[in-house]
Amino acid sequence: MASKDSGWNPWELFRESPEELKIIEKRKAMRTTARAEWLKKRTNPYSSGSGYIFDPAVQRHMSARMARYHLFKPHSTITMFKGFMLYVFPLGLLCYGMNRSLKNHYRRVDSGEIPADKEKFRFMW
Template identity: 30%
Template sequence: MSNKITGADEIYDVSAREKEVIEWKANRRLELRNLYLREKFNPNSPHVGHIFDPAVQRHYSTLFCKEQFFRPTVKSFLWNVVVLGGSMFFVGWRVKKFRDEKEHRFATGQVSYRDREWKFV
């Protein structure tokens, strides 16, 4: 049995469309790799050690500018109320449940005074 790597044309369980997608991805990956190597090892590049990526720049620009385009609506207000109020309610409920169970164990004598974490004496 040989250890050769099969290409996309030798894979039998792929449709023609999937084969086309695999080939497109491979070509795109090769194209981006060559572009990266050309930019990275360009001796005339003004940027040493940094490659400018316009897609990353667009992403960070939208992160910092989205406040300018935000329109408060009833839906966004209710979503904030549900997220913030729901999380505060959930945390409060869990703390109260934990403390009530602990107090019940103390009141019924299941935990001796010596074994309690906080003692007065």
């Protein structure tokens, strides 16, 4: 039987330290000020009325995403490796497996283990 003082208290398991609480409060304050600024810009009656609020961080993100395609340089070694792993290797593995299966089947037919009239591929050719 477990002792009364095992050192494990489920009520203290998910308690935040005072430093973590300060960080949480700081993030909450930042979110509140950002939300207030956004609402102020959104509900400004003297704005142009386009309904779009320009955010430089979002613009940087979208520009970086579009520049990714302009700056992409394919490397021949990676392309050949991917082509081999996606096309050549699976087809080779499939052909090897089918060839091995057929050889095994015809070996069993030739040895008499499978009768000729019960052959699986009798009407194939």
